[in-house]
Amino acid sequence: MRDAATTENDGAVSRRTLLATAGGAAAAGLALPLVQALPAAAAARDLRPVSMAMHIHGSFSEGTASYETHLRQARLNAVDVIWWTDHEFRVGAHDHRREVRFEGLREVVNTMEWTWTRSTEGAVTSGAAEFVDDPHSPDEPGKAMRLTAAGTGWGILWYTAAAWNQTFSGSLADSTLQLDVLAEQTGPGRELVLELNTSYHPARGGRAAGRYLLQYRIGGSTSGAIVRRAEGLRGYVEIPVPQNQWQRVTLRPVDDMRAIWPDLVAADNSMHQLRLGVRVTGQAPTQVVADRLRIDYGRRDGAGGIELRREVLANYAGEFADVTHYEAFEMSMVRHLNWIGGELAMPELPSPPRRNNDPDLTEEMIEFMHAHGALVQWNHPLDAATPEELVRLMIERNSLGADLMEIGRTPFDDLRWVFDAAARNALFITGVGVSDDHAGQNWANLADNNITYVWAASKAKNDLVDALRAGRAWWVDPVRWRGAMDIELAGRRALGSALVTTAARLNVRLTATGLPDGGALHIIESPVDLPGVADPSPATTSTVVPAASLVNGRVDHLVVPGDGSFVRLQARDAQNRVIGESNPFWILRDEPPHGIPAARRLRG
The missing domain is CATH 3.20.20.140 (Metal-dependent hydrolases)
Known part of the structure; x- marks a missing residue:
């Protein structure tokens, strides 16, 4: 001193x-x-x-x-x-992660790591990620990640992403995510979940100050329209997909946030945290295969x-x-x-x-x-x-x-x-x-x-x-x-x-x-x-x-x-x-x- x-x-x-x-x-x-x-x-x-x-x-x-x-x-x-x-x-999103191939809990590209870390929320009693040779996306050779979970009530098995020096976070103002999904055992309340925890904003429109969370729920139904809804600072996008068929899901978080909270400057948010999981409700298991995650940063290039x-x-x-x-x-x-x-x-x-x-x-x-x-x-x-x-x-x-x-x-x-x-x-x-x-x-x-x-x-x-x-x-x-x-x-x-x-x-x-x-x-x-x-x-x-x-x-x-x-x-x-x-x-x-x-x- x-x-x-x-x-x-x-x-x-x-x-x-x-x-x-x-x-x-x-x-x-x-x-x-x-x-x-x-x-x-x-x-x-x-x-x-x-x-x-x-x-x-x-x-x-x-x-x-x-x-x-x-x-x-x-x-x-x-x-x-x-x-x-x-x-x-x-x-400029320089050398930010643009591809995740689901080859394992750890992937290294250009010496930079991407990892997945397991956690659970709610009444999950069992569940894990398995990296399988088959099935995998028809457009992505190698392995895919099969998520399986069961419980005694509502819960989520999570895998949280981390990139070296947070080289996927930052602005989502012009970002697009793509994920290939195979829904094997899904239904209402039993979906694949992709969640983005975004940026902190002051109180606005009757909502409290805090970070806005955007959660995509994929496969709760097999057909119908995409549903967007808000619960305070939590926004939900429900996306139907048929079972047992590979589907490519394209996500535009800025557009979804703008639709859910029209009074918010949606582009003023970061993709600070990304996690992938499966929801369970009751005792029926949920099982989904995910592959070929792509992140396109658009004009942030x-x-x-x-x-x-x-x-x-x-x-x-x-x-x-x-x-x-x-x-x-x-x-x-x-x-x-x-x-x-x-x-x-x-x-x-x-x-x-x-x-x-x-x-x-x-x-x-x-x-x-x-x-x-x-x-x-x-x-x-x-x-x-x-x-x-x-x-x-x-x-x-x-x-x-x-x-x-x-x-x-x-x-x-x-x-x-x-x-x-x-x-x-x-x-x-x-x-x-x-x-x-x-x-x-x-x-x-x-x-x-x-x-x-x-x-x-x-x-x-x-x-x-x-x-x-x-x-x-x-x-x-x-x-x-x-x-x-x-x-x-x-x-x-x-x-x-x-x-x-x-x-x-x-x-x-x-x-x-x-x-x-x-x-x-x-x-x-x-x-x-x-x-x-x-x-x-x-x-x-x-x-x-x-x-x-x-x-x-x-x-x-x-x-x-x-x-x-x-x-x-x-x-x-x-x-x-x-x-x-x-x-x-x-x-x-x-x-x-x-x-x-x-x-x-x-x-x-």
């Missing part, structure tokens, strides 16, 4: 923290505005705080969240902007997935007009990188889609992203290195060219240590706070509930990119604090900037508005002495200013830069928990080894 006073996110957000403005809070009779009075520099330049969720996964990723539930959480938590950072290879996701998101333009959201990617075949801004493009991806942490490959991907106008955010950077190793890599390779780095997330203390060590070496990378949420059920109560603020001219994508590029950013624990942070020099915003000067001392104005009672502003300072890989560690000191000592959220502070220094801000509550942190302002004597990015240079 680097610092015992790391952020602790163990509380649920209260209603008073959920209003977007001071005026909204007053209207509701609540106490805490989200961002208090703006510094004079902000008003002078028409910049305002914009809050962002910078690492969010929806129904095109492997989790259970819909885009709808995240949009709802953004509204509840008064977050202005969402960046949709679904994994690029999942958006490489770059086509970009446009498909765009179409899904467009469904929410009216209902969530108050939440700005932008398409992005999490590039996942190298050290994970978020694509922020620019124009999305699908890179060439490896087969099988296995991550490679080679820094050269990461650097090549960053160059590809930059070529398409993106800022690059280095995600969860300690998943492939110790703090010391990471700092050394950043020093030796200039952060691999990345523009942003996830600092406000677990492990907070280690990432803060890395950030300050990098800043000591004049590495200009914008720290951001993230949640990396795949569920979307309660942003405030996440262990990583962090959001990032920037000083931006508007919520337009280019304005946000400009703010991030310049480092005008800070991150907060939104349950405990939603104030504004800033650093000014002679009336000019210096947050995220770097100044080369011969001045022996400078007076900076520091802003941290609305700190909680008993809290404090910690002024973090460090030499910028460029120790390099010989000493990959921070050298910070802290000056504590009690919240009660700030005037309108501000305090003037004298910086004596020596041979070079940086200053940044940290907010703490009365329990000494870190509740917000800013990016640095660098005061340098000379040009640093990698220069100063134009967006960060403060002149004069």
